[in-house]
Amino acid sequence: MKRSERRTLVLNASYEPMAVISSRRALLLVLNEKAAVLAESDRLVHSAGRVYTEPDVVLLRQFIRVPRKSVPMTRRAVLELYDYTCAYCFKHGNTIDHVIPRARGGTNTWGNVVVACTKCNCKKADRLLSELGWKLPFELREPAPSVATLISKRWKRPAWAEYTEPWAKASVLELAG
Ligand SMILES: [Zn+2]
Known part of the structure; x- marks a missing residue:
């Protein structure tokens, strides 16, 4: 994976998946105490003479209200x-x-x-x-924009799974890296 392609999942303070951003940006959120690390990756970055571990999942310390748009069902x-x-x-x-x-x-x-x-x-x-006599194992809901893109192939990392399962609260917006 190229360094520019490393991505971190951002959870809102409510633990809802909220965005996928570059890992570099996520690390800055952590260093600025805007987010806490929930899962670390095995990727190290060197900056200003120090070594940091890039996060795989971070949790925002403050809740951010995310407007919902409806997603076309295909x-x-x-x-x-x-x-x-x-x-x-x-x-x-x-x-x-x-x-x-x-x-x-x-x-x-x-x-x-x-x-x-x-x-x-x-x-x-x-x-x-x-x-x-069948039951659904989860509640049905409408995904927020980009949830499908996020959860699928391209950026998906193992550490994200427990936070992005459809029966976890999924409202994900993909933000520019
Ligand atoms: Zn089946």
């Missing part, structure tokens, strides 16, 4: 939000399931879609979860 955005994981068996999934089936009046909105594997999707068909 197949890809749903798959990425839930990391291609079937909501019912946790195996790899690449189909979209309407929790309340469309045939039963379910809407095509963030509040009613999850990822399902083909097997679970077929089994579920036009039935309600209560009819199958």
Whole structure:
């Protein structure tokens, strides 16, 4: 990873994921006591004769109010939000399931879609979860802008996982590095 590409996840004081910024900028937030380190990386940086460890995850000391915009719901955005994981068996999934089936009046909105594997999707068909005795392992919600981009491939670091799982409170805005 090039130095300019190192990224740190920033959590709001409420622990909600809030932004992904350059690790250099994140380190400055820590040095200026605006943020605390929750997870360190194994990357060292040398600055002014000192050695610092770049943070993987930082927590802002003060809560910042983040305005919410709605995110267009696309197949890809749903798959990425839930990391291609079937909501019912946790195996790899690449189909979209309407929790309340469309045939039963379910809407095509963030509040009613999850990822399902083909097997679970077929089994579920036009039935309600209560009819199958199934339960969702998390609350459905609409992601904030860029949550899909953030959680997916490019910047993702192992230390972020516990803070960016969809059932953790996810409201992420990607800020310029
Ligand atoms: Zn499944």
